[in-house]
Structures are given as structure tokens and as C-alpha cells.
Amino acid sequence: MLELRHLRTLQALHETGSVSRAAARVHLTQSALSHQIRVLQAHYQSPIIQRHGHAVQLTEAGRRLVQLAEKILGEIRAAERDLAKISQKATGSLRIVLECHTCFDWLMPIMDTFRADWPDVELDLVSGFHSDPVHLLRHGAADVVIGSEPGLQPGIVHFPLFRFEILAVLAPGHELGKKRVLEAQDFSRDMLITYPVPDERIDLIRQVLIPANVTWQRRTAELTVAILQLVASRRGIAALPGWGITNYLDYDYVIARRIGRRGLWSDLYLSVREETATLGYLQDFLATIRQVCFAKLEGVRPLRAAKQRKK
Secondary structure, eight states, X not given: OOOHHXXXXXXXXXXXXXXXXXXXXXXXXXXXXXXXXXXXXXXXXXXXXXXXXXXXXXXXXXXXXXXXXXXXXXXXXXXXXXXXXXXXXXXXXXXXXXXXXXHHHHHHHHHHHHHHHXXXXXXXXXXXXXXXXXXXXXXXXXXXXXXXXXXXXXXXXXXXXEEEEEEEEEXXXXXGGGOSEEOGGGGGSSEEEEOSSOGGGOHIXXXXXXTTTOOOEEEEOSSHHHHHHHHHTTXXXXXXXXXXXXXXXXXXXXXXXXXXXXXXXXXXXEEEEHHHHTOHHHHHHHHHHHHHHHHHSXXXXXXXXXXXXXX
């Protein structure tokens, strides 16, 4: 009765706490996912989830099944990894270009895990800012780009990772902190602190300020912690991924506000050359990123593969 698809569904429910987000994660409709849960509950004659508005919590029975899911799905991934090593070459390289500066924090532990699983695959970061990272892919100077999806390009494959919300970051007691939601004009009142990248690579500027014809002042800092220090010392305000500032919010080092009524959202992709896309170690690297990020990063949402064809 219990199938792998059920285990994946339960794991997604555990990690997202939402039927809609779990359904998107496992590529089902909400009604199909709910049907799976009803079938399991009828089979075990015990509730598996409890609904609280739009959120869900696992019952004791649900948590037990999630423990099973984590064990079995982990074993399946390990077996698939071993089979990939047997059937394909287990040597190669993954030289990674990071377009998303804050990705560094979660990527480093994933790289350590990957090195242990694939010791014969060279794994490294390509340092510096690159205005056209896909150009590096085409010319063999990089193997992976993690960043926004640059649109359809011949010979390049874009794998969706996740969607995340960008929040305005302010010093505690900042005047704008009285507002629940910041609008475009609010960013004209203070210095905007960003990473040292062009305006067109900054979601806040591209998606919010320019369309609203708002002017801004900007200074830059290389590191996330430096940006947060500047914000906390009232040198300006910033816009950063919600998952990248959770610890600082917990300790009241800074405060955060939503940008626009529906929020400012960004999509993250992993891009590779076509000949790299099917390699076993690349697929395992991709799976590890998704697994770790959905389990540990606050507020990330599934990103459907269909989005790759919209540009």
C-alpha cells in the first residue's frame, strides 16, 4: 500500500508545512495530493496531518512515516549514486559560478557533502564577478552557474532550484520600520546598500525602482555580513533573501519588511551545458541542493520546470 510517491509527498509536507507548496514540490495538483493523504489515512485508520488554516502539521503517525521516508529515500539516493558511478564515469569537474552572492552560505556545506560522495570529481568556485556567466559555460571556463535564469539559449540547460522572497532590511527603530510593507518610493529616502553588481542584476532595482521611476543612491559591500553591519549601524537599507537573514532577525540585529503587497520574489536556477546535464554526479549535486535547501532554508518555494520555457 505504501509507495515511494507517498513517502515523497509526506517528506514534502513535512518540509513545507503546506499542501499547496508540497503539491508543487512533487508536481501534483492540490487535489491529487489530498487524495493521497486520504487514502493513507483510510489505510492506516489514523490521521496523518492536521490542518490549521492554510498550514498543516503532521500527527504522530505522520511523523513516523516521515522518519521512514527519510531513511528509505536516503538509501535510494545512495544506491542511485553508486549506480551512476558504475554506469558512467565518476571523474570530472564542477567549476561553479555564483551569480547569487548569498548562495555562498548554504552552498559550502553542500560542496563538502558532495566531495565526500564524489571524491574524484573536482569541485571549485570560479572567483570574481562575471557579467555574462553563461559565456563561461560556453567556452569551458565553468561547468555550473547558479543564479537567475538568463532565458533560452542553445546548448544550455536550466534546472529550477527554488523561488525565494527578497525582504527590505532595516536597522531596529528605523522610521520605515513602522510600515508593514515598503513601496518603491520608500527606497528613495535612504542609501541602498547592495553587492557590487550592475543595476540590472539587482531584483529590487530592476523589478521595483525602475518601473516606478524612482531614483536612488547606492553603495556596495562584498559580503552579506558587511551589508548587515552597515544596515544595523544606520548607514542605509538593503534588500536581501529572507533565508539569508534569519539568524540576524532572530537576534534583533536588523528588522525586515515585505517589499510590495505581494512581495518581491526571485527565482534561482542551476545552468549547465547540455553535455553536462545528464552526468550522474551533476544530477546528484542538483538533488543534494534541492534536498538541503528545502529542508533548511526559511521561506523557499518550489519552482516548476515549466518556467524555463516562458522566456
